[in-house]
Each structure stands twice: as C-alpha cells, then as structure tokens.
Amino acid sequence: MSPRLFRSRPARVVPAVIVAIVILAIAAALGWVAIAAIATGGSGDSALSSGFSGFASLGAMTWGAPPVITAAVIIALLGLILLVIGISPGAKRNIGYRTEAPEHIERFEVILPTSALASLAAAAADSVDGVSSVRAASNASSTIVTFSTPVRDNDGIRRDVDAAVTQRFASIAFNRTPTVKVRVQRRQA
Amino acid sequence: MRRMAAGANRTGLIIVGLISLGAGFAALAISFGLAATAAPGLSPDAQLQPIAAVFALPFSAGIALVAALILAMIGVRWLAVQVPRKDSAKPLRMQEDSRSGVTTVTANVVAAAVEDDLEATPEVVDAQAILRGTARRPELILHVDVDERADFDTVVADIAERVACNCSQALGVPLSAVGVEIGIARSRQRRQRSVQL
CATH class of the missing domain: 3.30.70.1350 (Cation efflux protein, cytoplasmic domain)
Structure with missing residues (x-):
C-alpha cells in the first residue's frame, strides 16, 4: 500500500515553528556572549564567562535553591508537552467519500x-x-x-x-x- | 494538497521534548537529593559551581560560538522546511525512442490544462491541480471548490469520467492515482444569488 494521497493528521507546523525560533534565539544569545567574550579577551582562547558575568552568580547557587527547582520543573513540563505533541496523532481533519475507480484510474481517493x-x-x-x-x-x-x-x-x-x-x-x-x-x-x- | 514536513516536525519535536524532559528530570532529581546515592557530590546543598566552571575554561568561548552556529543552522533549516511543497513531477519524457529526438512536457502545463477542464464543470467554482509521479505512472492531486448546494455525486463522477479520462488520454497512460479534495466555495455573496421581494 503506497502512502495515502492526503495527510489526515495535523503536521504540527505551529509548535515546530515556535521551537525552531526558540532554538534560533538560544543560538543568537550564545553567539552574542561568545563574541563578547572573545572581544574582551582579545584572543581565541578566552573563556566564555568573561563575556557574561551571570555565570558567577549561577555557580554560587545550590541545587536545592528555588530558582533552580522552578527552572527544572518548567523545562521538564515543556519537554513533556513537546513529546506529547510529537507523538499524539492529533484530530483527523479529513472525512472519506465512497467512490469507485473507473478503469483509467488505478486508485481513486x-x-x-x-x-x-x-x-x-x-x-x-x-x-x-x-x-x-x-x-x-x-x-x-x-x-x-x-x-x-x-x-x-x-x-x-x-x-x-x-x-x-x-x-x-x-x-x-x-x-x-x-x-x-x-x-x-x-x-x- | 501541498505537502508539509510532518515527519520532520514530529521527529524534531520528539527529540527536543526528550532532551528537555531528561534535563529537567535530572536537575529535579539532584535538587530533591535523589541523585546523592548514585553520585555523592550531587546533594541538594551542593553548589552549581562545577557547571559554571565549564564556562570558565579556556577556549570555551570559541566552542560556544561553534555550538551557536550549529544551533542556528538547525533552526534555520527547520524553519525552511515548513514551506509547503508542491512536489510536481519532473518534466515528463514522452518520446518512444530518444535517438529520434526528445519530447518533454512540464507538469505545470498538464496541471493548468486539468484546472481549466475542471472549471468547465458547472458546480466547480475554483480548482487547483498538481501532477506528480512520472510519465508512465502519473498521479493527479486535485482540489476543487464546489458550490455549497452542489450534488457531490455529479461532481465526483464528472471528475472521474471526464476530467481524469481527458488527462489520461492526453498522457497516453492510465493514471496511477487520483486524489480529490473537495472544498466548499466561500459563498461569494449569498445575497447576490438570492432574490429579495
């Protein structure tokens, strides 16, 4: 059986576009910090933390701190939502119509x-x-x-x-x- | 009728979902002290210093720049495949023997002729056609907007008997598949077609 001519389940375009834009935003932020670090260091072997001072306060936090727990919960929840969106087939958007194929068509849908x-x-x-x-x-x-x-x-x-x-x-x-x-x-x- | 990147979207969403779910649960396990039995250093009151120390290593800025570029490429590629694709057939080679010359027909020419043919059906208001496949096994994907009071059996029979038959005769082979998507024409002006007394 060849694949169906029309896809009846949603293609998940909107969540994919949102995630792709988030990935682009993360890439832009990371690139910005990296370029700032290289610019301040003046050479290729500079450390990332010299471009962004937030890493020092991040290191001072403990694993049990409320902001860390909140961030972990949010990330886990988002992951769960994306997983469900990716796996669940979604509502059918097409309804079939009964037909018979004439002899000059092999498959009629x-x-x-x-x-x-x-x-x-x-x-x-x-x-x-x-x-x-x-x-x-x-x-x-x-x-x-x-x-x-x-x-x-x-x-x-x-x-x-x-x-x-x-x-x-x-x-x-x-x-x-x-x-x-x-x-x-x-x-x- | 145009194709969307459904498979790529679902795969991408599942991968991103699994990564975030795993990272979130790992962080939560450490935060609630569940990981301390497996790795003694990872207790809730330990600092995040080991992670922050990674960013202080030499060359980490360069590595971050490369990682940013890779992430940006993934994001741009993923956005680019969202554009719906027509996937029309490549130019059809119609000749019997290529030594005596080559006859090619582009798929859009056939599709445009089929569209005109479809619009000759009185109930059909608008039509789009895509020809896929090869000259030997052509596939026709149609979208017709019919009038809201049309008799569907007549329209479908007309497409199957007349339009598909004309197309199959023009190409000289039976069509390997025909898909028809029926839409309802946005009643242009419901009031225009009614008479008020």
Whole structure:
C-alpha cells in the first residue's frame, strides 16, 4: 500500500515553528556572549564567562535553591508537552467519500476536510425559514450547528434545521456519515 | 494538497521534548537529593559551581560560538522546511525512442490544462491541480471548490469520467492515482444569488 494521497493528521507546523525560533534565539544569545567574550579577551582562547558575568552568580547557587527547582520543573513540563505533541496523532481533519475507480484510474481517493463539512452544514441550515444566522463546527465524526433566531417558540425551527442538515449529509456518500447536533440561540432581530 | 514536513516536525519535536524532559528530570532529581546515592557530590546543598566552571575554561568561548552556529543552522533549516511543497513531477519524457529526438512536457502545463477542464464543470467554482509521479505512472492531486448546494455525486463522477479520462488520454497512460479534495466555495455573496421581494 503506497502512502495515502492526503495527510489526515495535523503536521504540527505551529509548535515546530515556535521551537525552531526558540532554538534560533538560544543560538543568537550564545553567539552574542561568545563574541563578547572573545572581544574582551582579545584572543581565541578566552573563556566564555568573561563575556557574561551571570555565570558567577549561577555557580554560587545550590541545587536545592528555588530558582533552580522552578527552572527544572518548567523545562521538564515543556519537554513533556513537546513529546506529547510529537507523538499524539492529533484530530483527523479529513472525512472519506465512497467512490469507485473507473478503469483509467488505478486508485481513486476523494476526501472532504472538516472545514468543508462545517460550511456545508451551515449552508444547509441557512436555507431553513426562520433562521437569522448560522455557525457550524465540525470534526471527523460530528458536526455542531448553532443558529440564532428571533422566534420565541423555536422547537419547530430546530427540528427543521436538524432535518435539513441530516438530509444534506445523507445525500453525500461519506464513508461514515457524521452525526448532527443542533443548538439554538434566541436573539431579538 | 501541498505537502508539509510532518515527519520532520514530529521527529524534531520528539527529540527536543526528550532532551528537555531528561534535563529537567535530572536537575529535579539532584535538587530533591535523589541523585546523592548514585553520585555523592550531587546533594541538594551542593553548589552549581562545577557547571559554571565549564564556562570558565579556556577556549570555551570559541566552542560556544561553534555550538551557536550549529544551533542556528538547525533552526534555520527547520524553519525552511515548513514551506509547503508542491512536489510536481519532473518534466515528463514522452518520446518512444530518444535517438529520434526528445519530447518533454512540464507538469505545470498538464496541471493548468486539468484546472481549466475542471472549471468547465458547472458546480466547480475554483480548482487547483498538481501532477506528480512520472510519465508512465502519473498521479493527479486535485482540489476543487464546489458550490455549497452542489450534488457531490455529479461532481465526483464528472471528475472521474471526464476530467481524469481527458488527462489520461492526453498522457497516453492510465493514471496511477487520483486524489480529490473537495472544498466548499466561500459563498461569494449569498445575497447576490438570492432574490429579495
């Protein structure tokens, strides 16, 4: 089986960019201190501590000191968070669509991103009478539609919206049809 | 449909995570006196002087400069691979026999033709195509933005029967894979398409 044509799990771009920038910042700070030390020493064999006086006070601290413990806890927690982000697969962002490949295609794959699912549900809900505005959020298995209406007795509208979205989803051959949940917000027009 | 550096990101995050987790736990173990049994000098009331002394060694500034450069290179490389890649096919060699001349077709030309063909489908508002693979085993990756009230079966059938068939005929081989990502066209102006009385 060749790799799938679309990646359905997040690529962790944002955490990677943040960590890369932090690495760059550490590199810049280290380089700055090193150049300052070489500049004050005037030769290549100068010690790093001559460029930055903080190392002396660092050496005077004990391992049990509160700042050391705090820093260790923070570093360990950050490491744990990064590890979890790296290992956990993350939420699926695609939903599969059932198709059959014609003979001139060996492998045919059709997918919908969950964002498309949400706008599809919002569009279906928007066509119902009595709805003034719609928001929809979706993951791979369920869609939540929130609509607002000025009508006080809105049970009927809620049922209509539910039916409209469910029917729209049923008309599409998903591998697994997402469940629909409808919420109402009453708002004066 | 463009490719992200997901594998590199996850590997990098796991490595950085493991290093920080290990360093943090090691420091905590010393701070709470757990390491004193293994190494007698590392008790909670010992000073951090041995670590600070490393920075006072001769040549440590030069070594730190080299380490800074290596770290900077890692950071810049990692940032650079975040740019999404199209990974289009290399120019396709279409000739039977290279002694009588070489015929090459760039992947972008085929992709642009496929995009135009896709937009001929009435429900499709916008389309992007990428051709990957080789002339013998072409892969087509498509992204279509369809109208929010479109019938998906019609659109998918049209792509499979007409667009993919045209592309496969143009290339002269069956397509080894076709991937379609369906998006919903941001209803440009929902009000423009409705009539108010």
